[in-house]
Amino acid sequence: MKRRDFLHLTGMGIGAGILSQIPVLGKAIPLETPWHTVDVAKKKVMADIALDAARSKGATYTDVRIGRYLNQFVITREDKVQNVVNTESFGIGIRVLANGCWGFASTDDLTPDSIARTAALAVAIAKENSRLITTPVELAPQKGVGEVSWKAPIQRNAFDVPIKEKADLLLSVNDAALKGGANYIGSYLFLVNEQKYFASSDGSYIDQDIHRIWPTFDITKIDSATGKFERRAALSAPRGMGYEYLMPNEAEKIHGVTTLYRNRYDMLEDARQGAAQLAQKMKAKSVEPGKYDLVLDPSHLWLTIHESVGHPTELDRVLGYEANFAGTSFLTLDKWESKNFNFGSPIVNIKADKKQPGSLGAVGYDDEGVPTQEWDIIRDGKLVNYQAIRDQAHVIGLDHSQGCCYSQSWSDVQFQRMPNVSLQPGRQRLSPQDIIKNVERGIFIAGDGSFSIDQQRYNFQFGGQLFYEIKNGEIVGMLKDVAYQSNTQEFWNSCKAIADERDYRLGGSFFDGKGQPEQVSAVSHGSTTSRFNGVNVINTARKI
Structure with missing residues (x-):
């Protein structure tokens, strides 16, 4: 993350404890920015420019990754929404083998001339690096797969869910914990969409659409008489799923010390149980x-x-x-x-x-x-x-x-x-x-x-x-x-x-x-x- 982006995002209210876990956010973008994917044909044109330029400069192998990385963070504390942030990072990375050595360069300027210059730079770096190696890179063979695509099998795109629906869920989670005896709670929803395009001189052109979701919270209860406190974090697991992850299915319920589900997460129930368990932890x-x-x-x-x-x-x-x-x-x-x-x-x-x-x-x-x-x-x-x-x-x-x-x-x-x-x-x-x-x-x-x-x-x-x-x-x-x-x-x-x-x-x-x-x-x-x-x-x- 660039320093100016860090300052911009922290100034918008993301808590330091949460921000410390979040890498490479990209640039903050308006909440109303559309979440559409980039046209595959346009990405193939950019990839071919990079492949041709690298080959002309002496690369014996080239791979190109064009990525649009989208993130959304919904952050609440007790009865308030502290922040909602959308970020985007979009660019191209070009990796080459030349003289038996790796070279890599990247840019977010996706004009044809810029892409060709970046490919040439990657080859120049590889050739310079090759003066220092004693053993050339040995690549396992990989047959090109042609033009293919892969999409995460999500049922409901979390980025399409209205911000209000997400914020209301988190605030209801906070309310459940506070009514259960907690003194403080912060709840968070992190969403990731990686729109990735890969092309290589082996003959692959691969378009992928990847989604991840992480709902979580942190509850604290204080003993007013002693000043001692106990905390309990969410028992959620981040998953490669859409918003359906937050729609628990009774058929998947796991019975045990805490109510859990195999492939879904009941955030409200976890918060209720978490608050009750904090009272038990106080007396444990x-x-x-x-x-x-x-x-x-x-x-x-x-x-x-x-x-x-x-x-x-x-x-x-x-x-x-x-x-x-x-x-x-x-x-x-x-x-x-x-x-x-x-x-x-x-x-x-x-x-x-x-x-x-x-x-x-x-x-x-x-x-x-x-x-x-x-x-x-x-x-x-x-x-x-x-x-x-x-x-x-x-x-x-x-x-x-x-x-x-x-x-x-x-x-x-x-x-x-x-x-x-x-x-x-x-x-x-x-x-x-x-x-x-x-x-x-x-x-x-x-x-x-x-x-x-x-x-x-x-x-x-x-x-x-x-x-x-x-x-x-x-x-x-x-x-x-x-x-x-x-x-x-x-x-x-x-x-x-x-x-x-x-x-x-x-x-x-x-x-x-x-x-x-x-x-x-x-x-x-x-x-x-x-x-x-x-x-x-x-x-x-x-x-x-």
Whole structure:
């Protein structure tokens, strides 16, 4: 984000805490701006100008990404709408191979002369970079797919929903929480529409229309006598869906400690329950440190999967490309080459998937024009694969990319990003209640909270939103000040029960950061309720 745009948007009233999570907003545009897509024929003309110009300057491979990125933010606090902001970013990014090396350039001036100059600049950068390399880039082959399109299978475009309808929903959520005893609440609705066009010298012309939605809130309750407070964030998961995500379907209701749905979200009910749970948190007893069996709800487990499985199996991290910023990985190539590295217990099966409907990572093609796919990362507890793109595939003996290359905008170069990475449901018929019945001394955890993990994604600590004590197979009351500590291999080997597919749900991150300069991407992680035996729990309120 440019500084002037940052100042403009903050001046319009977006809270600093929310803004800190939002990258590359683009430029603020009038609320009445139409959300139409750009004509595909016009984008093809621009792409061909770039392809021809790059080839004439000596590029041996070129890909072109034309992107229009739209965002909408509706932000409320108690009984007021604080802000509604629409933003737009529109431009072209051109990546080339010349003399065996990458070059990249971008522009938001979409005139023919500007596009040709940008392509020439990308080739010049590649040729200059090539003086420093010792090994030329090796691209996995990718056959061109011709002229194709992919659209997110949404039922109701959230951008077409009147602002008033969205604001009324958020204000009713706030009212429900305040009537339930909360003192403060902020509620938010974030919408994203990526209109992306990809063309390459391989012969692909791909038009995609991608939608994402994230409804969320943060509730606070204060004890006026002591001044102490408790907070509870929404248990929502951002999703690759339209406004239908906010229309709960009773047939999909999940019965448990909190009312959740498999593929929909009842924001009002979550706010009501959140306010009631804050009153319980006020009176909850502080946890006694020690070893517990943990029963982890998917609304919590997604983050542990993200940090301890998703990131350490990124091949660029394994190879050390992320070492300067976000660390490396303990899952080094020798562990994969052994074909017998014991990542987790035999019931642990984890897949990468860029196709799952409704997930944040679901697209038809990645940002290298590769059709998306799914593959095993952990099979029966063993490490069997990583996440690789076209210029990494040869490192692990693949003859193809796995289709997980992504850039956050037209102005940033694409690189390896995490696909959806999910723990597969258990193979035996098992409900969350069945899992709890077999726990003598344990804690049920729902919702994600603070976390810490080392630079190799090995030693970690995770908190949460809600904690319930389990005794002799029953939930007996709420706890607080809970966090658990483990290392990745020890934790996943302690996994002893996984609920079946009836409980499968997605969590995820709208803004997963990686790279230098940093980029963000949206990614989902699915799981069912799972049990981990003998995990070390600490009391976060006690001084060491």
